[in-house]
Each structure stands twice: as structure tokens, then as C-alpha cells.
Amino acid sequence: MFETITIRNGVVLLLIRLRAAHLDTVNHTALKYASETWTLRKQDEHAVSVIQGAVENRRLGITLYTVQVRARSSEFRQGKGSAMSLLTPRDRQSDGLVMTVGPRRLLDEPLGMSNER
Template sequence: MSGLAPELSRRRRAAWGSFKSIEGVVEKIKNIRLRSHLFDTVVLPASEYASETWTLQRQDEHAVSVIQRAMEKRMLGISLYTRVHKGIRSSELRRRTKI
């Protein structure tokens, strides 16, 4: 594990905390573009705070992308069952949300 693991863990908790704070609003909004705008303005700053000072290794980049994809799936209301049975890939989720 890299030296950034504690910081990535803090950023993950901060991102999920900020996501939880807007989750009720996101569930009521049907417009995917507005949902993604909320994600961009509320969640991403929490997850990427001070990231310009990080020296990321490949495993760190992967950890950050996993966190972001998990939130995208949650934001769109797509479960693992739905993804598997409908064959929805992460690239399709990113295309839908335009994040």
C-alpha cells in the first residue's frame, strides 16, 4: 500500500459524507445532467481536496476511480444485479452521466 492510503481513506469518507448529504435531493431529481452537476459541485471537491499535491501510483489512481464509479452507480440507482443482467459497463455509466 502506498503512503497515500490514509489520505485516500479520508477523502473517500469525505466524498461519501458529502454524497449522503445530497442523496435525498438526488433521488428526487430525474434529470441526469442535474444529478451529475450536483455530483461535480458537491462530491468531487470533497474527494479531490488537495489532490494536486498527491503523487499517485497506479494503485492509488485505481482506488480513486473505484470510489468515483461507486458513487456514479449509486447516483443513477443502478444495482450490481441490474448491471450484470443488462450488461451495463462502467464506460456506459460515464457516458450517461458525462462525469
């Protein structure tokens, strides 16, 4: 398998035999096990859904504090204007800084003039 590696102009090239050996050993095994279906108990389904929710919250930048205030993640995805909304890179570069400070408190001005919500 390793005799199929050749060097041309300082670049290592993988030939067809090496690629075929890799396909047989790695990809077919992964496809074989990925195509199987497993039955999940309700307890396992709940564990998977909790993990999926945690990954989604992490990707959206939702903190545990936001979850405790009961702000729904659908509000963030749909872009509804709430006091707990996420900042986009464009908002961070704008003149008016919007950030949350404590429960239901919103800073509208860069210098910190706050409005109670």
C-alpha cells in the first residue's frame, strides 16, 4: 500500500491503489455502521434531544442565563426584537450598542443610558 506514494515536484501524490485501500478500510466500514438503525428507548431519545438542544444553544450563543429567563430559541432564530436578542456582527459595529445587563435590562446607548423593560 505505501509503495504507491510517489513524490513529484516536492508534492506527495496519492495514487489510485492507496485511495482504493483507504476507501475499503475506512469509508465502507463507516457507511456500513452508519446505515444500521438502532431502536432507542424513550430515556435514550430524551438524552439525545438534550444534547441536540445544548449544541443548538451553543451555536446560537444562548447562555444558561438566557435559558433561565425562559427566552425561547425560536425568538432568536426568527429575529424577533426582544431585550435578550443576540447581536450580529453588523450590530456590534453599529453606533448604538445593544447589550443585556442583568434581568430584563437593556442598554440602548454606548455610554450606558439604560431603559427598564
